Structures are given as C-alpha cells and as structure tokens.
Amino acid sequence: MQTKSANFLLSSELEWEKPGQGLTRQIMGYDGQLMLVKVKFEKGAIGYVHEHFHSQATYVVSGKFEVMINGEKKILEAGDGFYIEPDVPHGAVCLEEGILIDTFSPMRQDFLK
Amino acid sequence: MQTKSANFLLSSELEWEKPGQGLTRQIMGYDGQLMLVKVKFEKGAIGYVHEHFHSQATYVVSGKFEVMINGEKKILEAGDGFYIEPDVPHGAVCLEEGILIDTFSPMRQDFLK
Numbered sequence: 001m002q003t004k005s006a007n008f009l010l011s012s013e014l015e016w017e018k019p020g021q022g023l024t025r026q027i028m029g030y031d032g033q034l035m036l037v038k039v040k041f042e043k044g045a046i047g048y049v050h051e052h053f054h055s056q057a058t059y060v061v062s063g064k065f066e067v068m069i070n071g072e073k074k075i076l077e078a079g080d081g082f083y084i085e086p087d088v089p090h091g092a093v094c095l096e097e098g099i100l101i102d103t104f105s106p107m108r109q110d111f112l113k
Numbered sequence: 114m115q116t117k118s119a120n121f122l123l124s125s126e127l128e129w130e131k132p133g134q135g136l137t138r139q140i141m142g143y144d145g146q147l148m149l150v151k152v153k154f155e156k157g158a159i160g161y162v163h164e165h166f167h168s169q170a171t172y173v174v175s176g177k178f179e180v181m182i183n184g185e186k187k188i189l190e191a192g193d194g195f196y197i198e199p200d201v202p203h204g205a206v207c208l209e210e211g212i213l214i215d216t217f218s219p220m221r222q223d224f225l226k
Contacts (some may be wrong), residue, residue, distance in 0.1 A: 004196070005170075007182045011192035016140050025116045029196030034147070034218035036170035036194060057118075057142030057149035059214050079124035081149060083142025084119070101172050105147035105218040106142030 176211010
C-alpha cells in the first residue's frame with residue numbers, strides 16, 4: 001500500500017472509483033496524516049449517515065447538498081463548506097449534481113487498496 | 114484563539130482576509146489537526162516559494178496555475194491537485210484567475226488570530 005501520493009495530481013490521469021450509487025471519486029493528495037478526495041455526486045445520490053475517528057473538512061465545489069451533522073441540517077452550495085469532529089454522525093443528500101472535496105486527518109486508510 | 118471552526122461554513126458569512134497582493138482567503142473548516150482554506154488568486158498573483166512543517170494537499174477549483182514543488186513545475190487547471198510533504202519548498206503563480214483549496218495537517222496556527 002502506498003503511504004503517500006504523487007506531488008502533482010492531474011485529474012485526467014487519476015482513477016475514478018465508485019464508492020456508491022450515483023457517486024464517483026478520485027483519491028488525490030495524501031500522506032499518513034492528511035488526505036484530499038474529490039467526490040462527484042449525481043442528483044439524488046446519498047452519502048449515508050456514518051461516523052469515523054478522522055477529522056473531516058469539506059468544500060462544496062459545485063452543486064447543492066443537504067448536509068446533516070449531528071442531527072442538524074443545512075443546504076450548502078458552491079463556495080460553502082463544513083467541518084466534522086471525530087466520531088460525529090454526518091451525511092449528505094445531493095439536491096443538484098456537483099462535487100465535494102472531502103479532506104481527512106489522519107488519512108482514510110480504508111480508502112486505499 | 115479558537116481551536117475549531119463551526120460545523121457549517123457559509124461563504125457569505127465568512128471573513129475575507131488579504132494575505133498578499135492579488136490574494137484573498139477564507140479560513141473554512143478546521144481543528145487542531147486539519148485546516149481547509151479557500152484562496153482566491155487574481156491573474157498574476159504569486160504564492161511566493163516557502164516551506165512549512167505541515168503536510169499540504171491542494172485542489173484547483175478554477176483558474177490556471179503554474180505550481181512549483183521542490184524545483185519541479187507543472188501547469189494545473191480545474192480538477193487537478195497537488196501534495197506537498199512537510200518542509201518541501203513550493204510556490205504558485207496564477208496564470209488565469211481562480212480558486213485553490215489549500216488543506217493542511219496539522220492546522221496552520223499562524224493563520225489564526
């Protein structure tokens with residue numbers, strides 16, 4: 001298993017994975033303590049409620065999302081973001097297709113092969 | 114000094130700082146081990162070569178950038194990204210105005226007031 005990414009990450013050269021229905025993602029820059037992941041959502045795609053020990057900060061590149069963090073919901077659009085403490089339940093529903101940049105610390109070891 | 118951000122970060126409610134000529138930024142989600150920062154570059158704006166002990170992963174939301182990492186240069190556009198190991202010199206020149214999402218681990222304490 002690689003424990004860090006290349007320095008330059010060209011979208012055209014990165015693999016697209018399918019983590020769920022209506023979802024595709026590219027693992028981008030990472031090392032043991034940080035990981036950045038691009039996630040494309042089709043309209044209606046769901047990031048089911050879950051939790052993990054990693055800190056998470058996410059940026060909304062495009063589209064519209066209903067994001068739930070610890071029971072509170074908000075509609076977020078391009079330019080907005082959210083932060084999730086370790087072990088806090090969170091999820092997202094895509095209202096208009098778009099892209100989220102999910103970042104984690106430490107890296108999501110479970111995302112690597 | 115705050116040691117973590119709010120959960121929801123609405124662009125319209127966040128302060129824009131001016132870290133340099135042609136540069137504005139919003140500090141978005143963070144805690145002690147992770148920080149996500151939106152940086153807007155005008156054409157020609159320069160992220161001068163520097164280095165820091167934090168791991169960094171960056172995503173190009175829009176625009177075109179010449180990015181230098183440890184002496185190697187590449188042109189990156191929307192959808193691309195880069196990763197910088199701790200202590201490695203890096204910089205960027207904005208060729209077409211745009212937005213970078215810079216993420217760090219641990220957080221950039223020096224970015225907080």
